[in-house]
Amino acid sequence: MTDNIEDQLSADVGADDLKFIAVAGNIGAGKSSLTGLLAKHFGWEAFYESVDDNPYLSDFYDDMRRWSFNLQIYFLSSRFRHQKQMIEKEGRFVQDRTIYEDVEIFAKNLHNMGLMSDRDFANYEALFEEMTNYLQEPSLLIYIRAQVPTLVQQIQQRGRDYENTIRIEYLERLNRLYEDWIERYPHEKLIIDTDDLDFVNNDEDLGQIIELVEQRLFGLFN
Numbered sequence: 736m737t738d739n740i741e742d743q744l745s746a747d748v749g750a751d752d753l754k755f756i757a758v759a760g761n762i763g764a765g766k767s768s769l770t771g772l773l774a775k776h777f778g779w780e781a782f783y784e785s786v787d788d789n790p791y792l793s794d795f796y797d798d799m800r801r802w803s804f805n806l807q808i809y810f811l812s813s814r815f816r817h818q819k820q821m822i823e824k825e826g827r828f829v830q831d832r833t834i835y836e837d838v839e840i841f842a843k844n845l846h847n848m849g850l851m852s853d854r855d856f857a858n859y860e861a862l863f864e865e866m867t868n869y870l871q872e873p874s875l876l877i878y879i880r881a882q883v884p885t886l887v888q889q890i891q892q893r894g895r896d897y898e899n900t901i902r903i904e905y906l907e908r909l910n911r912l913y914e915d916w917i918e919r920y921p922h923e924k925l926i927i928d929t930d931d932l933d934f935v936n937n938d939e940d941l942g943q944i945i946e947l948v949e950q951r952l953f954g955l956f957n
Contacts, residue, residue: 753874763886764885779827
């Protein structure tokens with residue numbers, strides 16, 4: 736096990752409580768890739784963030800101020816729907832990005848940058864607060880931590896045209912908000928530093944992550 740993986744899982748939970756785990760992290764951190772790999776390994780269903788079919792994302796990167804509220808409402812609705820489906824369906828699941836990141840990271844950052852008005856942000860937060868009454872936190876939150884050069888490299892590698900306009904300052908701001916949020920996150924969490932890991936192409940790196948997740952989930956449950 737390398738020093739790149741930091742275990743911060745604490746509370747004891749029962750096997751019957753294991754419904755889904757979630758993968759969190761900045762743009763380009765590798766959330767979708769890890770979600771798919773974990774789902775394949777455990778034989779669970781993956782719930783992916785709505786990106787390629789998102790009707791607002793391309794417009795948002797062209798004009799963040801105009802489309803920020805629309806985009807965040809779309810993501811909030813999509814992730815709430817995923818939460819509802821996971822709770823209602825039989826089985827276990829891996830979720831690509833959590834609903835908490837919408838309000839704690841992305842909407843908050845847009846508001847801090849002056850790209851979402853006070854009125855829209857207050858409306859957004861009020862809607863999220865109503866939704867929290869119906870939410871179930873993941874049995875384990877896996878936070879993929881990556882520095883901005885790693886994020887930029889991986890964003891460039893996947894080659895989405897609309898992401899070409901993302902600025903380094905924007906990623907830096909998101910990273911700071913992620914660090915603040917993950918420190919305050921009150922439930923079970925696992926932090927993975929990925930700057931020196933390649934879990935997509937290196938089976939050993941992936942194996943380290945899977946081993947740690949298995950220890951923390953099934954080691955506690957059995």
